[in-house]
Amino acid sequence: MDYKYNRVNTILLRILLVVLSLLPVRLSAISVGAARTDMYRPLLKDKRVALLSNHTGIVGDKHTLDIMLDNGINVTHILSPEHGFRGTADAGQHVAASTDPVSGLPIVSLYTGGKDVLPAELLSKLDAIAVDMQDVGTRFYTYHITMLKVMEAAASKGIPVIVFDRPNPLGMVIDGPVLDMSLRSGVGRIPVPVLHGLTMGEIALMANGEGWLRDGLKANLTVIPVEGYTHDTPYSLPVAPSPNLKTMGAIYLYPSLCYFEGTTASVGRGTEAPFQLYGHPAMKARGFSFTPRSMPGAKNPPQLGRKCNGVDLRSIPDSTAMAKGVDLSYIIDAYTSMTTGKSSFFTSFFDKLIGNRNVRRMIEQGHSAEEIRASWSQELDTYKALRAKYIIYP
Secondary structure (H helix, E strand, O other): OHHHHHHHHHHHHHHHHHHHHHOHHHOOOOEOHHHOHHHHHHHHOOOOEEEEEOOOOEEOOEEHHHHHHHOOOOEEEEEEOOOOOOOOOOOOOOOOOEEOOOOOOEEEEOOOOOOOOOOHHHHOOOOEEEEEOOOOOEOOOOHHHHHHHHHHHHHHOOOOEEEEOOOOOOOOOOEEEEOOHHHOEOOEOOOOEEEOOOOHHHHHHHHHHOOOOHHHOOOOEEEEOOEOOOOOOOOOOOOOOOOOOOOHHHHHHHHHHHHHHHEOOEOOOOOOOOOOEEEEOOEOOOOOEEOOOOEOOEOOOOOOOOOEEEEEOOOOOHHHHHHOOOOOHHHHHHHHOEOOOHHHOEOHHHHHHHOOOHHHHHHHOOOOHHHHHHOOHHHHHHHHHHHOOOOOOO
16 A cells, blocks of 8 residues: 555656646747857867758757758768758658758758668868757657767778757656666667757767777767756757657657557557557557558558557647656556457567566566556666766756
8 A cells, every 4th residue: 555655646746847848937948059059160160060850950940950060060961860961851761862952951861771871971161060950859750860970980091970959758757667778779779768868968978988888989079068957948840750650749749659569559650649549450449540551751660551450649748748758557458459460460689679678578467557667777877877877967
C-alpha cells in the first residue's frame, strides 16, 4: 500500500512540475545559438565552412545559411541529415546529393547509406564545420547521431566544429533505460537513456568529454549556447522537425510510442496524426479505428490500407504526456490486446529502439509499466550524475 501511495505521489509531483514549467510566467525570451552571430562570426571569419543543417535551422523566418552568408561567412557546402535538407524524405530514406536552388551551394547528403559520412576529398576543402539542427531530445532521433559522426570525421583531420545550440523540447524529464552498447545502431550510438535531457551542444560536449567518439577521437569543439533557456523552460518548435512529428503533442508522446516501430502494429504513420495513435488489425476493437494510407513522408507505412483497431491519444494534455516520460503502458496495451499474431508482435528492431534486451521479455512475461521502469532506475541515477558534468543550462 505504501509503494502504491508513493508511486502515485511521484507521478502527481512530476505532472505538477511540468504544468508549472508551462505556465506563462516561466516563459522567457530565447535566442538560439544561430542568432548569436557576434559569438560565432569571429570563429568562422576567412574560413571555408560547411554547414550541417536542415529545414529546422531557422531564426524567425530566415534560414541559418542565409544569416551566415549575410554576415560574410564563406559557406562552401551544405551537409544534410536524415529527411534531407528540406526535411521531406521518409524516415530511413536514402537522400541523394543535390544543389540548393536558393544559394546554389552543393548539398552533401549524409544519409545515403555510404560507409563514410564525409568523403576525404571534401574534408580537405574545409576549415570549419558549423552544426545547426533542432533535435527532439530522444536517444533514437538521428540528428544528434549524424552530428557525432561529423565530429568524428572533423576530429580525424583537426577541423573545428561549432555547434549552434537549440533548446531540447523534452529536456524537462530524464527517463528510460541507458543504451546497452551491444545494441548500438543507427538509432542508438552513445550510452544515454531514451530521454537524455541534453541539448545538441550538451550531447556534443558529453560525447567528446567521455571519449565516446570513434577511436577515442577528440573534436576541436565550440558550443554557441542558447540565451534565456533552462532545462525547465517550455519550448514549442517553430517547425516540425521531421515529416511524422507534426505537432508538439506528437513530440511529447514520441518517447512512449516510438517503440511501435519495432512491432507489427501501426503508430499512425500514413494518417493525419502519426505518433498520436496506435493500432493493429488484430487488436480487440474498442470503438476507434484508422486506416494508414500512402502520403508524403509515409509512402509505405506499416499496415498500409488495412483497418486498424486502436487507440486515439490526441486528447491527452501535453503536460501529462511529457510528465509520463517513457510510458510503456501503450505498447503493453497493444500487445495484450492482440487476438492473433501475438508471438510475432515484436521485431528485432524493438530492442534497438528501447536499447535494452530485458524490456521486451518483461512485457511478454506480463510485467507492468511501473515494474519495468523500476528496472532501469539505478542506471538512470548513475547517468544523471554523469550528465551533471556537461550541462550548460540550469
